[in-house]
Amino acid sequence: MRSTVGWQVEGSSSTLRRTPLERRDLRPDDLAVRVDYCGVCHSDLHAIDVRDGEGGRPLVPGHEFTGVVTETGPAVTRFTVGDPVAVGNIVDSCGECAMCRAGQENFCHAFPTLTYGGTDRRDGSTTLGGYSREYVVRDRFAYRLPAGLDPAAAAPLLCAGITVWEPLHALGVGPGTRVAVAGLGGLGHLAVKIAVALGADTSVISRSPDKADDARRLGAHGLIVSADPEQMAGARNRFDVVIDTISAPHDLGPYLRLVALDGTLSHLGHLGPVTVETTDLLVGRKKLSSAGSGGTPATIAMLDFCGEHGITADIELLPSARVNEALDRLRRNDVRYRFVLDLSDLDLAASVRAS
Numbered sequence: 001m002r003s004t005v006g007w008q009v010e011g012s013s014s015t016l017r018r019t020p021l022e023r024r025d026l027r028p029d030d031l032a033v034r035v036d037y038c039g040v041c042h043s044d045l046h047a048i049d050v051r052d053g054e055g056g057r058p059l060v061p062g063h064e065f066t067g068v069v070t071e072t073g074p075a076v077t078r079f080t081v082g083d084p085v086a087v088g089n090i091v092d093s094c095g096e097c098a099m100c101r102a103g104q105e106n107f108c109h110a111f112p113t114l115t116y117g118g119t120d121r122r123d124g125s126t127t128l129g130g131y132s133r134e135y136v137v138r139d140r141f142a143y144r145l146p147a148g149l150d151p152a153a154a155a156p157l158l159c160a161g162i163t164v165w166e167p168l169h170a171l172g173v174g175p176g177t178r179v180a181v182a183g184l185g186g187l188g189h190l191a192v193k194i195a196v197a198l199g200a201d202t203s204v205i206s207r208s209p210d211k212a213d214d215a216r217r218l219g220a221h222g223l224i225v226s227a228d229p230e231q232m233a234g235a236r237n238r239f240d241v242v243i244d245t246i247s248a249p250h251d252l253g254p255y256l257r258l259v260a261l262d263g264t265l266s267h268l269g270h271l272g273p274v275t276v277e278t279t280d281l282l283v284g285r286k287k288l289s290s291a292g293s294g295g296t297p298a299t300i301a302m303l304d305f306c307g308e309h310g311i312t313a314d315i316e317l318l319p320s321a322r323v324n325e326a327l328d329r330l331r332r333n334d335v336r337y338r339f340v341l342d343l344s345d346l347d348l349a350a351s352v353r354a355s
Contacts, residue, residue, distance in 0.1 A: 001025060002032070005346050006132025007323050008060045014048050016323050018346070021060065021128055023136045024120075028075035031139050033085055038065035038130040039156040039313070040326050040339035042186070042247055043089075047117060048327065062130030062341075063089035063115035064159035066151040069142075076139045084145040086303065088158035089115050089293055091127065091141045103297040105141075131323060133346040143299055146307025153312035156186065156338045157303065160313065162294035164191035164243060165302040167266040168198060170291070171241050175199035180224070180239040182255055183269055184211050187245035189314055189337040192218040195243070197309040203239070205255070214336070226254065237261070237284060245269040256280040256288070264289055313338045319345045 002023040007016040026032060044061035051059060069083045079085065092113035093105035100108050113121055116129025129135075143158075145151060164187055173179055173195055181191045182205040195202045196219035203222045204215040212223040224231050237260050244255055246269045256265050257280060264287040267274065276288060294302065306312065314337045318326055326339040 002134065002136065004132055004134035006060050006128065007320060008058050008128075008131075009048055009051070010058050012051065014051075014327075016048075016061075016131070016327070018321075019058075021132055023128075023134055024123070024125070026071060026073045026136060027122070027138075028073040029139050030073040030136050031069050031076060031079055031085070031142050032071040033067045033087065033135045033137060033142065034070050035062075035065050035067040035130050035133055035135050035343050037067070037152040037155045037317075038062040038320075038341045038343060039159060039315075040323070040330060040341060041156075041159050042330065043159070044129075045327055045330050057126055058128070059117060060128035060131055061116055062132070063087075064155050064157070065130035065135070066145055066155045066158075067135070070134070073139070078139055079142065079144075084151060085142045086145045086154060086158050087115065087130065087135060087137055087142050088162060088299060091115050091118070091137050092121050094121075099295075102295075104295040106293040106295050131320065131341065131343075133343050140296065143296075143303055146303055148310065149307055150312055152317050152340050152342065153315050154306070155340050156190070156313035156315065157306055157311075158299070159293070160186045160190050160338065161194070161306065161311075162299050162302050163187060163268060163292060164245070165194060165305075166291040166294045166298055167243060167268065167289065168194055168241070169298065169301070171264055171266065171289075173198050173200050173241055177201070177241060178239045178260070179203070180205050180235075180242045180258060181220075182206075182226070182242060182244045183246040184214060184337075185245060185247065185333070186313070186335075186338045187268060188243075189214075189218055190311070191243045191245060192220050193311050194305070196220065197305070197311060200241075203235075205242075205258070224258075232258070239263060241266065243268065252276055252288070253280050256286055259284065259286045261285060263287070266291060268292075313340075315340045317342055321345050
């Protein structure tokens with residue numbers, strides 16, 4: 001086993017503590033990655049807050065990170081030591097089902113192995129995430145980081161970026177497409193950047209008019225205040241695609257009414273039950289869809305596109321020792337637009353212990 005150090009929560013506590021960790025020895029198709037930067041996702045917060053002890057299983061969050069290859073297994077040919085790489089929220093799949101054969105490993109019928117809190121397909125161990133200084137990953141689920149992208153700001157592309165890329169790409173968004181992004185947070189701000197780069201006429205829907213300057217800075221052509229009935233009525237049937245990234249439960253009706261004939265509302269932010277009035281779909285032949293994460297071909301395409309257009313997340317970079325502060329602020333939505341942890345301070349912690 002390989003020794004490293006990371007941030008772990010145990011039992012019913014929601015506080016992460018620096019803890020020695022073990023990674024598996026490299027298999028033939030594995031990479032060892034020095035984790036440099038790891039994004040802090042709402043999914044991490046949810047995983048911590050709903051644990052309730054979870055039978056004592058340790059949890060090391062983190063599923064959107066960038067770093068450098070430090071060692072490769074003997075069967076690895078795509079990467080060499082020193083290559084900058086990125087890893088997302090899926091680190092293995094069955095490789096045999098129809099979804100995997102279609103390059104949609106995120107929908108693996110046998111369930112994909114998640115970066116943390118998942119079950120390793122070969123030895124049955126629980127996967128520990130990227131809030132650590134090293135990660136060992138199967139090579140086909142690591143991605144080459146495009147040159148020129150800031151590795152810290154690129155880390156959230158591996159979760160938030162691919163989550164919004166999938167529906168934008170699947171729905172054929174491009175020049176002439178009218179897109180609205182509801183919610184200007186970690187997902188939403190990347191949806192705006194990508195939609196604009198795809199050539200879409202892009203607007204933002206927000207509860208607050210205070211987001212107008214940010215919306216324009218990100219490239220959006222306008223802001224619709226969802227709390228203003230007159231503005232919402234004026235935008236009725238306007239958009240071919242509405243990307244809904246709002247994380248709290250909410251009524252989909254007002255957003256469906258903004259969708260144009262044969263258009264689509266893609267619901268990404270809140271994973272839970274929804275209620276829809278059929279007439280909101282019926283009038284205009286509108287469609288309601290969703291998406292989550294992405295397979296390996298889509299992730300490669302997303303990173304290539306972001307590299308070509310210089311797209312990264314707007315981040316606040318913190319030393320990993322401030323991880324609990326980042327999580328507390330995320331609970332209060334006090335971030336624009338993504339926290340990223342700098343894991344280099346774990347080297348200092350290790351050197352202090354050694355001395």
